Amino acid sequence: MPMPHDPHWPPNLPRRLTLPETSLFYNAEVSARRFPHKPFLLYYGEPLSFARFHDEATRLAGYLQHDCGVKAGDRVLLYLQNSPQWMLGYYAILRANAVVVPVNPMNMSEELAHYVADSGARVALVAQDLLPQALPHHRTHGATGEAAIDHLVVATYSDYLGQPEGLRLPDFVTDPRRVSQGAGLHAWHDALAAHRAPGPHTAGPDDLCVMPYTSGTTGHPKGCMHTHRSVMCTAVGGMHWFARTQDDVMLSVLPLFHVTGMTGGMNGPLLVGASVVLMSRWDRETAAELMQRHGVTSWQAIATMVVDFLANPRIDEVDLSALNGIRGGGAAMPEAVAAKLKALTGLDYVEGYGMSETMAATHINPPHRPKPQCLGIPVFGVDARILDPVTLQEVPQGETGEVVVHAPQVMQGYWRNDKATAEAFIDIDGQRFLRTGDLARVDEDGYFFMTDRLKRMINASGYKVWPAEVEALMYAHPAIHEVCVIGAQDDKRGETVKAVVVLKPEHRGQVSEQDIVAWAREHMAAYKSPRLVSFVESLPKSGTGKIMWRELQERQAEADAGASSLSPGA
Incomplete structure (x- = not known):
């Protein structure tokens, strides 16, 4: 059936792709055979060839099986910063026939407990x-009961550093x-x-x-079950969409634990x-x-990175002549920033849209015809529709509704959570569609534009922050009686996290807003910890x-709008 976006489809690309019938690890083997001496990784200048990458991932897989008891289907946590060991660990786990559980390295011990359990x-x-x-979750170093780790393989980043001259590390x-x-x-x-x-x-x-x-309204992160397929x-799909080849050089700086960085910066x-x-x-x-x-040649970035990059006073002295593509997502790129980027590089910032549940993109702008602050068009084999979130009927073109997708990159469901899985999917004409919880509209060209969120979520510098999860962590503070977490406008982050707190009577006057901010920073990842705290006598409640x-x-949105109207130059 013809679609409105058909005339704008990237030239010479099919509408669907035939996917390999192999495991993901096979890609490492193939590239090692094809390009054994070519650098796969350049870690602050230090090369790691495709052949060495394959060899070390294979050896580590053997160690996981023989010395750590990893069996097919076992889940293995991957808890590191971006590094060669992150990528090696990922593929070693796959070679051991096991399942990678990537963990945000910003997560603190209290947050890590849920991933283990x-x-x-x-x-x-x-x-x-x-x-x-x-360590507190290791069986012989503090943990008790069934939810405990038996083996920790400990990596040192500097093991993979050479002599990075002139670089700030x-x-x-x-x-x-x-x-x-x-x-x-x-030891690794x-x-x-x-x-x-x-x-x-x-x-x-x-x-x-x-x-x-990924988290949700329950406050407990849920595991998205993805297959090798x-x-x-x-x-x-990502490599075909942007016409990337073996001679590209890609800057990988987005977090690898996040599906966008994982897909575009590694896989x-x-x-x-x-x-x-x-x-x-x-x-x-x-x-x-x-x-x-x-x-x-290719840089995948979020808006805040681009803003910071362009603010470098010496940026005009940098040779960016090899760069031929810049893309990203997570949060809309301000038009003024995109214009400044194009003036510097001659390139458009190409935005896309995806979720943990879809292993990155379901929508990307056509590179030859992107639209600003736009999610893009459905990519290979994606059936995306806009439904009324209440009636679940399709809405006319131009009207706002919930994005639902049927696609080969959609997860199987949530790990050990049948209820959440059932709530996440609907059946349309015998096909299983994922409810994204995001509200959007489609223009006359078939491009999707985000308008709002159905789910309660804060987008801080491209990181998704789920208020219920933050609230659950904050209730551990001995002075907090009740708390509600909301989003507040922030010039740099787009949105930031704000906690509206009711203190227990005996702590009033003894604890300050800044005390709560400092405590939160110590007990949860920095991107989700509240930057703003406001004390109130009570929180509004339903019947x-x-x-x-x-x-x-x-109320916060009204206050932010008022502040913006009073700001200089508004």
């Missing part, structure tokens, strides 16, 4: 800078290796030195591959044999130097006693 993981790959957060990257001692603790370099050979690779396209966790789908490049310039943490000057040194968060959110 819910996934049932008994083995974790962890970086030495994060070991203090992981984070301290955690340059820290020397510290000996990890104790039962169940294994010892695991590789053991030269364990793994058993047969048996995982196929329909076996579980990776379980990124669904992960392969976006890896293959896709490994599939086609492209080189990846890898950074552990964003730094605009280091990024500019690496782009110049290595001739980066059934439920906190009326929407009323507080609307």
Whole structure:
């Protein structure tokens, strides 16, 4: 059936792609055979060839099986900053026929507990800078009961550093290796030195591959069950959509635990044999130097990175002539910033849309005809519709409704959560569609534009923050009687997290708003911890006693609008 976006489809590309009937790990094997000596990774200038990558991932897989007891289908936590070990660990877990559970390295020990308990993981790959957060969950170092980790394989980032001259590196990257001692603790370099050979690779396209966790209104993160087929789908699709080849050099600085960075900054490049310039943490000057040194052709970024990059006073001196594509998503790119980027590079910022539940993009703008602040058009094999969220009937073109998608990259469901899975899907004409919870409209050209959210969520610098999860963590503070978390306008982050708090009577006058802010920063990831705290006597409630968060959110929106109208130049 003809679609409105058909005339704007990228030239010479089919509407559907035939997906490989292999495991994701097979891509590492193929690229190692095709391009053995070519750098897959350039970690602050230090190369790691495709052949070495495949060899070390295979050896680590053998160690996981023989020394840590990992069996087919086991979940293994991956808890590191962006690094060669993150990528090696991911593919080692797959080679061991197991399932990757990527964990945000910003998560603190209290947050990590849920991943351990819910996934049932008994083995974790962890970086030495994060070991203090992981140890309380290890069986011989504090944890008790069934929800405990038996084995921690500890990585040191500096093991993969050469002599990065003239680059500004984070301290955690340059820290020397510290000996990890104790039962169940294994040093990464010892695991590789053991030269364990793994058993047969048996995982196929329909076996579980990776379980990124996403949160929701319940406050508890849920594991999105993705197979090798669904992960392969976006890896293959992304490379075709942007016409990437083995001679591309891609800057990978988005978090790898997030599906966007995972797909565009690792799985896709490994599939086609492209080189990846890898950074552990964003730094605009280091990024500019690496782009110049290595001739980066493709950069995947979020709006806040681009804003910071363009604010570099020496940006006009940087040679960006090799750069031929910039893309991203997560939050809309301001038109003024996109215009400044185009003036500097001659390139459009190409936006896309996806979720953890869809292993990154279901919609991307056509590179040859992007629209600003737009989700794009449905990509290969994606059936996307706009429904009335109440009647579940399709709405006319131009009207707002909920985005639902049927596509090969959609997850199987939520791990051990049949209720949430049932609520996430609907049946249309015998096909299973995912309810995204995002409200959008479609223009006359078939392009999708976000208008609002059906789900309660805060978008802070592209990170999704789920208020119920933050509230659940904040109730651990001894002075908090009740709390409601909402979003507030922020010039740099777009939105930021605000907590409206009712203190227990005995703590009033004894605890300040800043005390709550400081406590939250110590007990949860920085991106989700409230930057703003407001004390109130009581929270608005419905007749059934439920906190009326929407009323507080609307009040905040009015206050933000008033502040904007009073600001200079408004």
